[in-house]
Amino acid sequence: MIYSENILICIAIPLFIALFFTRTSTKRFLFAFILGMTVCLFSAYISGFVNYITELGRDEMAIYYSPVIEEIMKFLPILFYEAVFIPEQEKLYTASIGIGLGFATFENCCYILSAVDISLPYMLIRGLSVGVMHLICSLALILGLGLSKRFEVMTLPGLVGAISMPMIFHALYNLLVSEDGLSSYLGYFLPILTAFILFIPFRVIREKLNNE
Amino acid sequence: MSDELISIIVNLIQIVSFCFILFMIGRRMRSRRFSRLLLFFLYGIILALLSILFWLVHDIMRPEARIPFGANEIGEISISLMYASLLDIRFKAAGYKNLKPATLLTIIYSLAVIALWIGWTGEWIKDILSGTAFGYMMCMSVRSLIISKAFNKIKLTVLALGAYILIGLQGLIFIVPENIGKVVDILCYIILFSGIFWLLIYSVYLIRTAFRAIKGSSEDQKKRVDKALAVTFAALIWALNTMYMSAGTMYVIAYIIETVVYLILFMAISAAEETEFPDTVKGGVSV
Numbered sequence: 001m002i003y004s005e006n007i008l009i010c011i012a013i014p015l016f017i018a019l020f021f022t023r024t025s026t027k028r029f030l031f032a033f034i035l036g037m038t039v040c041l042f043s044a045y046i047s048g049f050v051n052y053i054t055e056l057g058r059d060e061m062a063i064y065y066s067p068v069i070e071e072i073m074k075f076l077p078i079l080f081y082e083a084v085f086i087p088e089q090e091k092l093y094t095a096s097i098g099i100g101l102g103f104a105t106f107e108n109c110c111y112i113l114s115a116v117d118i119s120l121p122y123m124l125i126r127g128l129s130v131g132v133m134h135l136i137c138s139l140a141l142i143l144g145l146g147l148s149k150r151f152e153v154m155t156l157p158g159l160v161g162a163i164s165m166p167m168i169f170h171a172l173y174n175l176l177v178s179e180d181g182l183s184s185y186l187g188y189f190l191p192i193l194t195a196f197i198l199f200i201p202f203r204v205i206r207e208k209l210n211n212e
Numbered sequence: 213m214s215d216e217l218i219s220i221i222v223n224l225i226q227i228v229s230f231c232f233i234l235f236m237i238g239r240r241m242r243s244r245r246f247s248r249l250l251l252f253f254l255y256g257i258i259l260a261l262l263s264i265l266f267w268l269v270h271d272i273m274r275p276e277a278r279i280p281f282g283a284n285e286i287g288e289i290s291i292s293l294m295y296a297s298l299l300d301i302r303f304k305a306a307g308y309k310n311l312k313p314a315t316l317l318t319i320i321y322s323l324a325v326i327a328l329w330i331g332w333t334g335e336w337i338k339d340i341l342s343g344t345a346f347g348y349m350m351c352m353s354v355r356s357l358i359i360s361k362a363f364n365k366i367k368l369t370v371l372a373l374g375a376y377i378l379i380g381l382q383g384l385i386f387i388v389p390e391n392i393g394k395v396v397d398i399l400c401y402i403i404l405f406s407g408i409f410w411l412l413i414y415s416v417y418l419i420r421t422a423f424r425a426i427k428g429s430s431e432d433q434k435k436r437v438d439k440a441l442a443v444t445f446a447a448l449i450w451a452l453n454t455m456y457m458s459a460g461t462m463y464v465i466a467y468i469i470e471t472v473v474y475l476i477l478f479m480a481i482s483a484a485e486e487t488e489f490p491d492t493v494k495g496g497v498s499v
Contacts, residue, residue: 153251
């Protein structure tokens with residue numbers, strides 16, 4: 001049995017201390033990274049609670065509810081940052097990527113420590129799939145938020161639309177990898193493929209949003 | 213051909229058509245300015261595509277399991293909200309005066325639809341949330357139909373009557389014996405498919421006239437585009453209702469019609485993008 005809180009403390013403390021010795025942009029990223037890991041822990045608490053109430057199995061929970069909980073939890077700090085500090089688009093990107101990566105890193109750390117006998121190739125695949133998936137979700141979220149802000153549609157539909165895309169994508173990934181075989185290979189390949197497809201449009205839109 | 217295979221094929225057709233629409237939107241965004249209309253439509257299409265993919269994969273991997281309220285349903289609620297907002301953006305400037313009776317009638321209709329959904333599935337929370345968003349979209353659609361004057365009073369009354377008769381008949385199926393229920397079901401299909409074909413043909417006609425007006429730089433181009441947009445959205449809502457109220461082969465036909473409506477809707481949005489309207493953001497993002 002592992003205690004997720006212990007892992008969080010182990011990883012977060014050095015990063016937290018590093019905050020005092022780094023420059024502003026690095027500091028922002030580090031803080032977002034720590035926040036991402038903390039959000040991951042809280043998401044696990046909430047998922048556990050929902051699992052207890054709904055009495056769903058582990059797979060069902062991962063397919064239907066965890067994506068909703070995790071994406072909302074990742075979205076809340078970004079929304080808070082945006083609503084309270086009204087940062088520039090680039091700063092929002094840094095924060096969002098930090099949260100996404102922190103989340104993915106913490107989830108992978110807990111997975112490695114809780115699972116026994118994992119092969120190196122599998123860990124490589126997992127790193128490339130889960131890690132990239134959380135990154136893609138964060139980028140989609142921030143792109144949606146950025147466009148909603150740019151077009152002055154920071155309304156309920158705009159926000160719900162921005163958060164729904166990563167939610168369904170996450171759910172689709174979890175569904176694909178829930179069973180061994182062809183579907184899981186497709187699932188592992190999906191985030192990389194999406195990253196590849198989104199790379200150019202994302203860069204172009206991001207630059208345009210930053211320039212205006 | 214088995215039902216599962218047919219279901220997969222029609223899903224794939226819809227996925228391909230959504231990818232095509234996304235490609236066209238991408239091309240459009242790259243070459244010229246775009247407004248909030250196209251942005252919301254883009255969100256809606258991406259969500260619809262992801263939602264269909266989820267359904268398809270779920271159907272293949274877990275055919276027995278019913279999907280509870282989760283990410284997929286939230287996505288579908290978002291689609292309704294997106295399209296309602298899209299209509300709101302386009303028609304808000306005209307004001308919503310003298311629309312209370314129509315709005316009230318639509319709200320009552322939406323409540324009846326929610327009651328029917330609950331009757332069919334028994335999933336209260338899911339149906340109330342999805343139904344509320346769907347009802348909001350219907351309200352905005354009815355408002356846009358009235359504001360754009362796409363239909364005269366007689367046509368509008370026929371449409372409303374058709375919708376209410378449908379609800380009544382669908383409710384009747386719950387209480388009448390099975391043999392009478394089958395007759396009522398056939399009646400429902402006649403109304404549903406007559407309605408959708410009427411709206412489909414009319415929306416194609418309106419889009420044609422709208423594009424002609426744009427090319428000819430006619431003064432009433434905005435009015436024509438508004439009409440096309442309002443009727444195409446009404447067609448989409450009717451197509452969705454047709455899907456929800458159909459089963460078996462009729463469901464498959466309704467599903468294909470919905471795909472066609474989405475393609476027509478993209479044309480209507482493209483036409484709307486061509487016109488100048490006050491809600492376009494100055495210097496909209498041109499990518």
